Structures are given as structure tokens and as C-alpha cells.
Amino acid sequence: MQSYLDFEKPVADLEGKIAELKSLAQTDQAVSIDEEVNRLSARADEALVDIYKKLTPWQRTQVARHPQRPHFSDYIKRLVTEWQPLAGDRKFAEDAAIIAGVGRINGVPVAVMGNEKGSTTETRLKHNFGMARPEGYRKAVRIMDMADRFNLPVISFVDTAGAYPGIGAEERGQAEAIARSTEKSLELGVPNLSIIIGEGGSGGAIALATANRVLMLENAVYTVISPEGGASILWRDAAKAQDAANNMRITAQDLLGFGVIDAIIPEPAGGAHRHAEEVMGSTRDAIAKFLKDFEGKGRLELREQRREKFLAIGTHLS
Known part of the structure; x- marks a missing residue:
């Protein structure tokens, strides 16, 4: 329905x-x-x-959060063949907020990871609404290490309101885990692509989105803090989230203009939740183009391209 x-x-x-x-x-x-x-x-x-x-930025935020919008697990089912999930950070626990593994996309062997929000009450609780704990980011680092060792491109799908802010997560080194994942993304000697498919929130998103190429679905949002959080800080009133969203430049269209992302994956009128198959097809095509564009590039060249990409952000704003 x-x-x-x-x-x-x-x-x-x-x-x-x-x-x-x-x-x-x-x-x-x-x-x-x-x-x-x-x-x-x-x-x-x-x-x-x-x-x-x-659509206003706040309306796009609502579309990005739509409960029927395709989640990372849907992309795995429709885009990845020979899927083999890999669990655990080998230090503390398995974090279901980030799913990771290896498989093939368009026949190309790749490492794949992403935030999973869940689609029912049971799965949302299991996946903690896509908000990862430190062990989730340490698992991401483990998978990236493995991909680097076996020369596998890394494809990440971002859909999170942010990293989990609980006391236990902070006690286990949440900030360091995010920093280590970001660092590992930057130093990879294999191509990495990140796609914002829903919400890209704060450092929890950056930890998986520091890539050679960053794409966004047309109605996704990518922001340093949620509109509710921004409103709480600026006006001490979370009810002003709409005002915050309209002023924070969080849409794919704004971020493409700023050079924060590299391209927009279009969504038909009505959003990805109404046209999942078409959006999946466009995403598959975007991944195929990325793999072709970065095929054969050397490790040093990939690191340098990634470094220059992020150093250039914000340097040409008027």
C-alpha cells in the first residue's frame, strides 16, 4: 500500500x-x-x-526518509550477484547497522558496504535505524583492508541520519572509529565509489563517503547535521527543522554546484519509492561507468585523485 x-x-x-x-x-x-x-x-x-x-529542501528530506524508499538491502538483492556477506570487526562485535561483503556488479568483483535502516519495526531495531556503532566502522575498515589486498573496487551505499550517539558507542571510541574509516577510505589503492541513496548524515556518512567519486540520488540529502539538530543548535527549537533544511544547502543540486558530489542519479517524478526498478537500473549504469572510468588506474594515481578532490572542495566558492 x-x-x-x-x-x-x-x-x-x-x-x-x-x-x-x-x-x-x-x-x-x-x-x-x-x-x-x-x-x-x-x-x-x-x-x-x-x-x-x-520540491523544497525540506520536502526532499521527507522523500529521502520515506519508509518505502529502497534500502541498502534492496540494492544488494537487485544489483549484486554471488553476494557473500562478511560480519564482525574482529575486536568487539557485529554491527548490523552496516552490512558489508563481496560480490559482483555487472560481472566485476567488488567489495560492497552500506548503511541498512530496516523496513519493519523488527528490522529497524536490529539495524539500529542505520546508525552505526564503532564496531560498524571498524568492520568497514576491515573490509576495505581486504579489498585493498585483493585489488577489489569498493562500492559504498550511504543511508544514515548519523553515527549512533549513545554512551556505550562513545566509550568504545566512536570518534576514532569514524576517523579511522575516513582515513582508510583516503589511503585505498583501489577505486572507491560512494552513493548517497537516502540520508547522508554527519561523520557517520563521511566515514563511508570519502571516495574517488561521490554520487547522490536526486532526492537524497547530505549534510553535516540533521535539519532537526541544526534547528536545535541555531534556534534551540527542533520544530524549526524546515527552516534549517531550507537554509543548509543539503540537496543533491546544491552539493553538485559546490563540488561536494560528482554527479546526480535521476529519480522519476514520485521518487525512488515509486520507481525502484528504474532507479536501480540508473544506479547500476552509474556504477558501471565508474568502474570503466577508473579501470587500470594505479594506486598512487587513485590516492592523488582522491586527495585533490577533497582538497578542492570549498576553494572556489564566491
């Missing part, structure tokens, strides 16, 4: 009428509804296109 966001109410109303007509037709076979359903469907499609052409 489709879940609608507040600003999608015109579409919800039209699709509700279509559902009523179809229900009526099932109880009375003599009723012809095809013409009216087609008319309402066309109006709903037009309304959806019109709404998604004018």
Missing part, C-alpha cells in the same frame, strides 16, 4: 478516488469505469510531476 507524504495530498486524493472506482467495479460488473479511471490517472500523474518539479 502506497504511503503518502503531506505535500502529496492532491495525488493521494486522486488515487483514492481511483481505488474507490475499482472497488465499485468489482461489486457491480455492469459499471464501466475505464474512461474515468484513465482521466483520473492522467490527472494524478500530472499532479505528481508538478509537485516533484518544485
Whole structure:
């Protein structure tokens, strides 16, 4: 069943009428509804296109958080073959907030990792809503070490509101774990690609997104702090999250202009949650292009390209 966001109410109303007509037709076979359903469907499609052409940053944040938006586990199922998950940081525990392993994308052997938020109450609790603890980032470092050793490109999928802020995580070295993961990303001698598929929040995202190339889905967001957190700091009022989102430049369109990301993966009107297959196809194509562009590059060249990319961010802003 489709879940609608507040600003999608015109579409919800039209699709509700279509559902009523179809229900009526099932109880009375003599009723012809095809013409009216087609008319309402066309109006709903037009309304959806019109709404998604004018999304505000706060509305894009809501789309990025949509509960039916494809999660990392969905990308694994549809893009990765011969998938072999790898667990644990070999120091403390397994952290289900970050899933990692090896497999093939378009036939190319790769190491893959990403944040998993979960899609039901049970899986959200299991994966801690995608908010990793130190052992999650140490697992990421372990996988990157392995990829470097076996010359496997690293593909990461980012979808997290941020690293887990609990006391236990801080006691076990959360800040250092994030820094070590960022450091390992920078020093890799193999190509690495990061794709922001939903939320890219704070250092929890940077730990997986320090890559040769960073891409974002069109309705994803990438930010140093959540709009709610920013509003709490700036105005001491989390209710002003909408104002914060509209002023923080967190959208893919803004970040492409700033040079923070390298390209945008388009989403059809209605978002990835309505068009999962099409978005998966576009993501597969983007990964294939990356692998082709970076094929054969030497270890030193990859490190230097990555270094120059991040040093250049913010240097040409007016």
C-alpha cells in the first residue's frame, strides 16, 4: 500500500478516488469505469510531476526518509550477484547497522558496504535505524583492508541520519572509529565509489563517503547535521527543522554546484519509492561507468585523485 507524504495530498486524493472506482467495479460488473479511471490517472500523474518539479529542501528530506524508499538491502538483492556477506570487526562485535561483503556488479568483483535502516519495526531495531556503532566502522575498515589486498573496487551505499550517539558507542571510541574509516577510505589503492541513496548524515556518512567519486540520488540529502539538530543548535527549537533544511544547502543540486558530489542519479517524478526498478537500473549504469572510468588506474594515481578532490572542495566558492 502506497504511503503518502503531506505535500502529496492532491495525488493521494486522486488515487483514492481511483481505488474507490475499482472497488465499485468489482461489486457491480455492469459499471464501466475505464474512461474515468484513465482521466483520473492522467490527472494524478500530472499532479505528481508538478509537485516533484518544485520540491523544497525540506520536502526532499521527507522523500529521502520515506519508509518505502529502497534500502541498502534492496540494492544488494537487485544489483549484486554471488553476494557473500562478511560480519564482525574482529575486536568487539557485529554491527548490523552496516552490512558489508563481496560480490559482483555487472560481472566485476567488488567489495560492497552500506548503511541498512530496516523496513519493519523488527528490522529497524536490529539495524539500529542505520546508525552505526564503532564496531560498524571498524568492520568497514576491515573490509576495505581486504579489498585493498585483493585489488577489489569498493562500492559504498550511504543511508544514515548519523553515527549512533549513545554512551556505550562513545566509550568504545566512536570518534576514532569514524576517523579511522575516513582515513582508510583516503589511503585505498583501489577505486572507491560512494552513493548517497537516502540520508547522508554527519561523520557517520563521511566515514563511508570519502571516495574517488561521490554520487547522490536526486532526492537524497547530505549534510553535516540533521535539519532537526541544526534547528536545535541555531534556534534551540527542533520544530524549526524546515527552516534549517531550507537554509543548509543539503540537496543533491546544491552539493553538485559546490563540488561536494560528482554527479546526480535521476529519480522519476514520485521518487525512488515509486520507481525502484528504474532507479536501480540508473544506479547500476552509474556504477558501471565508474568502474570503466577508473579501470587500470594505479594506486598512487587513485590516492592523488582522491586527495585533490577533497582538497578542492570549498576553494572556489564566491
